[in-house]
């Protein structure tokens with residue numbers, strides 16, 4: 209099946225300044241301005257082609273961000289120093305004191321701990337629900353709810369969220385659906401199924417060589433710019449900045465993501481089928497015995513699922 213998400217990423221060519229097949233790595237913490245006006249414009253958020261300070265943005269991080277936006281089919285993407293750096297910035301950007309989150313109860317341990325324990329400091333509360341039951345998700349929404357949060361396929365329980373149904377619900381209440389897609393890059397495209405914000409821990413499949421910690425937020429230009437705002441952007445002010453060198457490593461590893469994801473999925477299905485045949489209890493959404501099998505089938509991109 210031909211799919212836009214991957215077509216776009218394969219079309220993306222960023223060459224180095226001397227024609228290198230890889231974009232040059234920017235190795236500067238800060239940047240020069242040849243006129244005072246350009247500096248003023250950049251502070252005002254008019255950052256097209258201008259760099260201020262590498263905690264705000266850097267060429268290498270922007271290249272990686274472009275690749276991730278092409279992967280998820282979103283307008284743009286910001287990178288962060290870790291998956292948690294991306295998740296916490298999104299939450300703190302969307303929620304104020306006394307706000308509320310509706311989240312899946314089966315999410316990554318760090319995200320769960322952040323919502324359950326850390327957000328208490330800000331009086332932000334979370335209702336943890338069975339995300340596969342849309343009526344329970346709807347029941348948990350209050351006038352203070354600022355986001356619905358889930359993982360497309362949860363880590364580690366492999367629960368499958370019905371992103372289309374959840375996005376319909378989120379739109380009904382005019383709140384964003386935020387999806388952590390760490391477990392299913394290429395095989396599920398939450399942005400195309402209606403999620404407003406797609407988050408990744410690049411530490412896992414996307415980098416793929418267990419040597420880097422990084423994260424990303426894929427979304428609209430408006431939201432990603434708000435995260436970078438020098439006055440009140442959580443991405444900018446919390447300081448979870450990815451180093452340029454790491455960004456360039458991860459970008460190069462992304463070239464093989466489509467081949468790796470295909471093979472991961474083939475291997476996992478092979479093992480799951482064998483184990484099940486041997487009478488072991490297996491939890492894998494590619495098996496008919498899994499409660500998320502039909503949702504998975506409906507929303508996955510078969511070439512990679």
Ligand SMILES: *Cc1c(COP(=O)(O)O)cnc(C)c1O
Nearest residue numbers: 290291292316363390409411422
């Ligand atoms: C690992 C992981 C995270 C956290 O990412 P880090 O890069 O370790 O901060 C978040 N969500 C999911 C689903 C993960 O697997």
